[in-house]
Amino acid sequence: MVNQLFTSIFEITGSINLVSFLICIGAALLLGYISASIHTVGNTYSKGFVVSLALLPAAVCVVIMMVNGNVGTGVAVAGAFSLVRFRSLPGTAREISSIFLTMAIGLATGMGYIGYAVLFVIVIAPVQIIYSKSTFGEKDMDSLQRTVRITVPESLNYTDAFDEAFDEFTTSHQLLAVKTSNMGSMYRLTYSVLLKQSQDEKNLVDALRVRNGNLEISSSQREFVAHEL
Structure with missing residues (x-):
């Protein structure tokens, strides 16, 4: 049967x-x-x-x-x-x-x-x-990974303008993308960063605001590209 x-x-x-x-x-x-x-x-x-x-x-x-x-x-x-x-x-x-x-x-x-x-x-x-x-496949450092977007004026040389702030509050940082905005008068930079501690997020944003003229800054959970497996 x-x-x-x-x-x-x-x-x-x-x-x-x-x-x-x-x-x-x-x-x-x-x-x-x-x-x-x-x-x-x-x-x-x-x-x-x-x-x-x-x-x-x-x-x-x-x-x-x-x-x-x-x-x-x-x-x-x-x-x-x-x-x-x-x-x-x-x-x-x-x-x-x-x-x-x-x-x-x-x-x-x-x-x-x-x-x-x-x-x-x-x-x-x-x-x-x-x-x-379950947490299978997750990394402990995921909670410290952030995607940071910084708006800067076109007159600012952004190449190493934020390195000091990143070195102080992050373990690593990488520039992912650069995009023009506001009819080309501004740049929008996208960074992938790994914070040293979770409470460093506000300190990092405050430090970045000093260097970009208090323009828009956003920090969010790390973004994954949909087609990456």
């Missing part, structure tokens, strides 16, 4: 028929919904992306069922995994991993292995939630 739960439904029915088709699609939709719900735990997301995650297993399932037993199966599988490019913008590592997890569900249900698909979700769901909620 247990072995039958992990046997392809197509081996039991002998071929794809209406009943087996609906069972596989229903299982793919249900497991896709569960997987999409798991992605919402501890992650930022949009409704469109979550809906796509919920429907993706069913789409992959249909593709695999339509070529089951055909020599084109290998090509179809490769094409199915290329669906990771269905988004016009680069995704974060968490989004891409969620896409591959839902596609794995679609592949399993498309091959008729509904038992394995259910078991996969049962095993991977708590692991994914634990990783999302």
Whole structure:
């Protein structure tokens, strides 16, 4: 009985028929919904992306069922995994991993292995939630990393104008970008800095204000580029 739960439904029915088709699609939709719900735990997301995650297993399932037993199966599988490019913008590592997890569900249900698909979700769901909620992969220094933006007049040579302040209150600093603003009369500098202590943030901003003529300065949590994995 247990072995039958992990046997392809197509081996039991002998071929794809209406009943087996609906069972596989229903299982793919249900497991896709569960997987999409798991992605919402501890992650930022949009409704469109979550809906796509919920429907993706069913789409992959249909593709695999339509070529089951055909020599084109290998090509179809490769094409199915290329669906990771269905988004016009680069995704974060968490989004891409969620896409591959839902596609794995679609592949399993498309091959008729509904038992394995259910078991996969049962095993991977708590692991994914634990990783999302835990501090695994985080660095202790993350709380000290800041992105600092400084507005300076065009007459100021910003090359080393703030080095003294950075050396006093930060362990390291790096100029990431320079952008003109206010019709070219000002520059906006973006730095990535690592504070020596968390209470040094205000002292650093005050020191920078003295050197940029009290123009706009902003300090925020370190920003990660979306396409960096």
